[in-house]
Amino acid sequence: MSTATLGDASPSLSPMLARLAEERATGALLRDHGTLYLLDGQVVHAESPAAPGLDVLLADRLPREGWQEAFDRAGPYGRVGRFLVDSGRLADGELELAHLGALFDAAYFALAPGSGPTRFRHGVAHWLGPVRPVSARLVARECLRRRELLDTLWPYPDTDSSPVVREDLDAPAPVTRRQRDVLDLADGTRTPPDIARALGRPAFHTLIDVRRLAAAGAVTTPREETGPAPVAVPRWVADVSQDPDIALLRRLRNALEAL
Amino acid sequence: MSGIDACLVEAMQLPGARGAALVDWTSGLALGTAGEAAGGDGETAAAESAELARMAAEHGTFAPGGGQDKGLPVEDVIITTRTDYHLLRYVETSFESSVFLHLWLDRDQGNLALARLRLADLAERLVLG
Helix, strand or coil: CCHHHHCCCCCCCCHHHHHHHHCCCCEEEEECCEEEEEECCEEEEEEECCECCHHHHCCCCCCHHHHHHHHHHHHHHCCHHHHHHHCCCCCHHHHHHHHHHHHHHHHHHHCCCCCCCCEEEECCCCCCCCCCCEEHHHHHHHHHHHHHHHHHHCCCHHHHCCCCEECCCCCCCCCCHHHHHHHHHCECCCCHHHHHHHHCCCHHHHHHHHHHHHHCCCEECCCCCCCCCCCCCCHHHHHHHHCCCHHHHHHHHHHHHCC | CCHHHHHHHHHHCCCCEEEEEEEECCCCEEEEEEECCHHHCHHHHHHHHHHHHHHHHHCCCCCHHHCCCCCCCCCEEEEECCCEEEEEEECCCCCCCCEEEEEEEECCCCCHHHHHHHHHHHHHHHHHC
């Protein structure tokens, strides 16, 4: 978390994203786990299948019809966010808070290291329109910081994408309200992003809760059923099976009979 | 001017205000800042104040039962130093979030009672408009 590890060079900023920011590019940066939308080189939105979108986060606040109206009226102009505020559906600050929450949440997955090829589609704009643009450098830094924060809590990144199951503890540690909701849905099938979506919460909040719960032993990530573990046999057994050397087989037989 | 920036600018108009920030206490990210950064580095200030805010919001001593279903159990956190005040005010939103306003005040010029009331008002207006 120290600034020293982040440094001015910002190694977290990929060369491609750095170049797009410098060129003040507009378009969509497509990666395996999400999409970053740029406007004049700044990040204006992000989406990821792993992170609940604005509509999910704001489901209690803005009913489906509200979204539909905004989408129909302002979607073609790419100004849905502005429309929601101007029409009095949402307060300025409210939209900004929800938007930034969703943006950083999705960017965390979209910019995950090593998640396949990166493509950029020039000129593509998101229907939401600019709400509160963030520099690409800040988004990349924050993604790295979040990864480090999660690893400080429980250094097993697989926890984020594996089904989690609640453990029955004799003396369970006290949990927060947020963690209690997460525990209730930790059924051994749902992954942390599934739980976040079910709760209508930012995925990162759930990743944090799950890592803390895992560190406390309150949840575990069940491993895939692989059947009985293969019995370890000496390497020479394989050699023998491939080697039709009769003399060797005879020696083996003799050795076994001598036991 | 946007909602977050307008809110921070207003907070900075309080007597003795040195810095203001809107911070997410789950991630430790500053969503907006104005004035000076307490301690000299904004990123560190956000991360450290977030940790304090999280403790107060989640630990059973201050938030019995880990917080009830409706409403935030803790309203604000006040730190008094020899020279300054730090006031953290939780922002209540209609959706799942974890943000607070951090106002840093000079102790000689600041008025803690006034600042507390104004910050509560600002936190409310930020999301209600």
